Amino acid sequence: MSRKILVMTAVEAEKEAVLRGLRGIPDSEVRVAGVGPAAAAASTVLALARSGAEYGLVVSAGIAGGFPGVASVGSIVVASESVAADLGAETPEGFAGVDKLGFGANRLEADPAIASRLAEALRNAGIPVHCGPVLTLSTVTGTAATAEALALRVPGAAAEAMEGYGVAEAASRYGIPFLEIRAISNAVGPRDRAAWRIGDALAALEAASIHLTEVLSS
8 A cells, every 4th residue: 555645634724734743754745625525525536636546545634623522622533434414405304314315325434444543643642532423514513503413413423524525535436545633623513713722723733643654654
């Protein structure tokens, strides 16, 4: 397997945090994908179409909201799977994902061995880390009611962001292992920008990125 890593972030600040953590390691590339699952998927496909055979791992990395009681602010979530949590339809019985509608899948599993090795490396480094589903949403949660509904829809949900499933879908089309790494900047629920700790989350993302290349050399 190739040892080269492709990391996709949503915005420049996340890219810079990852680059600081990677410290110029030559077998890594970090790109800004844009915000949302469509931009993330398109940007990742373009990157892989140019040189997909070079990569042994594709990573969606950035900051995110953490579900209260599961992933605390300042911690890292390593996704067990990326879930397109709002891809589906409203029905009289409630939300039905595309999987329940028979139109395909809305969950893509992260490579379990690589995810486990990364989580272990982070724990050994003293970095708070949790493994669990990370939700991809086109509309970020802004109420307690929506947060509760999502937690019921995806038991064990650890974090929500806007790009992971798009990056995962692109990687899966090329048969390349995938990871999603999220540094928690705020709690999922009512939007309280004064309580967001974006700087702390970017610092945590940088710290987690230091250990990324370990997972392919194990």
